[in-house]
Amino acid sequence: MKKIVVPCDFSDPSIEAFKFAVKLAKKSEGKVIVVHVIDLPIFYESTFGMQPYTFDPSFIKELEKYAKEKFESLKSTYGEGHRDLLFVNPFGAVTPMLQQEIDLQKPDIVVMGTHGVSGLKEYLVGSNTEKIVRHAHVPVVAVRTCIPIEKIKNIVFATTLDLNQTALIKKVKELQSFFSAMLHVIVINTPEDFKRDKDLQEALENYVQHYHLEHYTLNKRTDINEMEGILSFAKEVKADLIAMATHGRRGLFHLLTGSIAEDVVNHGTAPVWTCSLRER
Numbered sequence: 001m002k003k004i005v006v007p008c009d010f011s012d013p014s015i016e017a018f019k020f021a022v023k024l025a026k027k028s029e030g031k032v033i034v035v036h037v038i039d040l041p042i043f044y045e046s047t048f049g050m051q052p053y054t055f056d057p058s059f060i061k062e063l064e065k066y067a068k069e070k071f072e073s074l075k076s077t078y079g080e081g082h083r084d085l086l087f088v089n090p091f092g093a094v095t096p097m098l099q100q101e102i103d104l105q106k107p108d109i110v111v112m113g114t115h116g117v118s119g120l121k122e123y124l125v126g127s128n129t130e131k132i133v134r135h136a137h138v139p140v141v142a143v144r145t146c147i148p149i150e151k152i153k154n155i156v157f158a159t160t161l162d163l164n165q166t167a168l169i170k171k172v173k174e175l176q177s178f179f180s181a182m183l184h185v186i187v188i189n190t191p192e193d194f195k196r197d198k199d200l201q202e203a204l205e206n207y208v209q210h211y212h213l214e215h216y217t218l219n220k221r222t223d224i225n226e227m228e229g230i231l232s233f234a235k236e237v238k239a240d241l242i243a244m245a246t247h248g249r250r251g252l253f254h255l256l257t258g259s260i261a262e263d264v265v266n267h268g269t270a271p272v273w274t275c276s277l278r279e280r
Contacts (some may be wrong), residue, residue, distance in 0.1 A: 002030035006109040007098050007132070009036065010070045011226060013113030019078045019146035020271070021111040022085075027149050028178070031084035034074070036067050037097045038089055064089060066130075069232040095131045102136055110140045114265060133246055133262055133274050139171060143271045145161055149239065152179040152271075156239040158186050158230045161203045168245050169211045171275050175243060176215070183216040184237050188229030190222070234270055243273040 006021045008014040018034065025032045040063075070086045079085055091099045112132060133140050157172055176183050187204060189195055195203075197220070198272060204218045225228030234242050246261035261274045 001025070001028040001108045002247075003105065003107040004030060004032045005102055005105050005110045006032060006034050007037070007095075007110070007112055008034050008071075008074070010074065011113070013115050013144065015074065015078065016146045017111045017113035017143050018074060020141075020143045022078065022080050022082050023146070023149045024109070024111065025082065025084065026082055030108070031144050032082070032085060033086045033088065033107065034071060035098060035101045036071065036087070036089045037094045037101075038063050038067060038091045039090055039094050050085060060091075098132060099135055102132070102138065107138055110136055110138060112142050114142045114144060132258060133265055137276060139273060139275045140176075141241075141271055141273045142265045144269060145172070147271065149179070152240040153181050154184060154237055154239050155179065155181045155241045155243055155269075156184045156186055156230070156234045156237065158188070158226070158242065158244040158264075159207065161187055161207045163207065163210050164247065165277065166211075168275055168277060169213075172243055173213070175273060179241070181215075181240070183213065184219055184233075184239070185213070186219045186221065186230065186233050188221055188223055188226045188233075190225055190229070194222075226260045227267065230260070230264055231268050234268065239270050241271050241273055242268060243275075245277050246274045247277050 001024050004021045004025055006014070006018050008018055010092075018032070020033045024030070068087065075085050088101065090101060092100075099274070110132060133142065155176060155242045172183070175181075185204065185208060187200060189197075189200060200220045201218075204220065208216060208218065217232065221229050221233050223232060230242065230244070233239075242264060244261050244264065246259055261272070265272045
């Protein structure tokens, strides 16, 4: 975790993400790149037809000045003296510009704040954090509140027991090693895809042997759906972090099927680390 990107709109959740990113960077001796997207609304004036309105350059400079002042205040208050803190403030629509900046910076991880969404907003829109979780090609950790790095010792790793996810498991091992944590491997048995207890146990044992996992516990729970099972188990073992994969589904397929990882981000309280299985 030598290079960390933190999207920041200076809201409370994004400040918590910044604080967490600084702690990660101090442990890894890495850098934090704070990305503040200045989202200019699009107006049209009709004097010569429907032409996009052009903002005065002085107005743009004022927005940049304000953003930099907010960053300097953030750095002095929560930067903990860490020197490698950078700031970029591109203009544009928030989610596309964040994705563009992540692709440009090529970080090891993205840290985002979240307050979760629910109900109709969750179904139709979702949060920027949820969208980055879905589309980012690097691991993303979503945090509600900053927690001490040294206290992350119990990681819940939710899995489907797929034996063709070597790249994912490599990153999970790196995560576990970074925190020197115990890995609680969990599979959720649901009514829609119910399996016998004996078969699940055999599959779990085969899974950890296949990937040569160390310092782990094997767990299986039955619940009405994966999200409820993961969050219930995380509470049971007092998880400090939840780790899981996301498929990065888009469009109508995502709208119809949803994403377990995004649901956990929206409804959980512990930090949630996600890694996309979708290839570039």
